[in-house]
Each structure stands twice: as C-alpha cells, then as structure tokens.
Amino acid sequence: MEWLEEILIQCPQCGEEFAIQIETAGDGTVAMIEDCAVCCRPATLRITTEGGEVTAVDVEAA
Ligand SMILES: [Zn+2]
Numbered sequence: 001m002e003w004l005e006e007i008l009i010q011c012p013q014c015g016e017e018f019a020i021q022i023e024t025a026g027d028g029t030v031a032m033i034e035d036c037a038v039c040c041r042p043a044t045l046r047i048t049t050e051g052g053e054v055t056a057v058d059v060e061a062a
Helices: none
Strands: 005-009 015-024 028-035 042-050 054-060
Touching: 005 042, 015 028, 015 042
Parallel strands: none
Antiparallel strands: 005 015, 028 042, 042 054
C-alpha cells in the first residue's frame, strides 16, 4: 500500500495551484511550510489525514 498522496494546493499568495506529495500514514493533523512552486513564497499547510486519506487541507500565507 502506498502511503503517499498527491494533493493540489492553492497558493494563498498568487492563487496558482501546485501539487505536493504528502504522507498519509497515521491519522491526525500535520502542519508544514511549503514554498509555492509558482511564486516561491511560503505557505503554511495544515493537512488532516484519516484512514490513509486526506480529509482536510488548510492553507494560509506563512
Ligand atoms: Zn504562489
């Protein structure tokens, strides 16, 4: 079983979408900072996973 899932993030700074891969093993919410693939400005992501699936994604400017 693959514990990586690709999700689309909408950048809070430039509005463009970019894909990231996240690990979905283990339930809970993880926070991480990712640089936008388009404008390179950082965004704070809070990603909730449950049962190996992404159930919620919050994005805000870091
Ligand atoms: Zn951006």
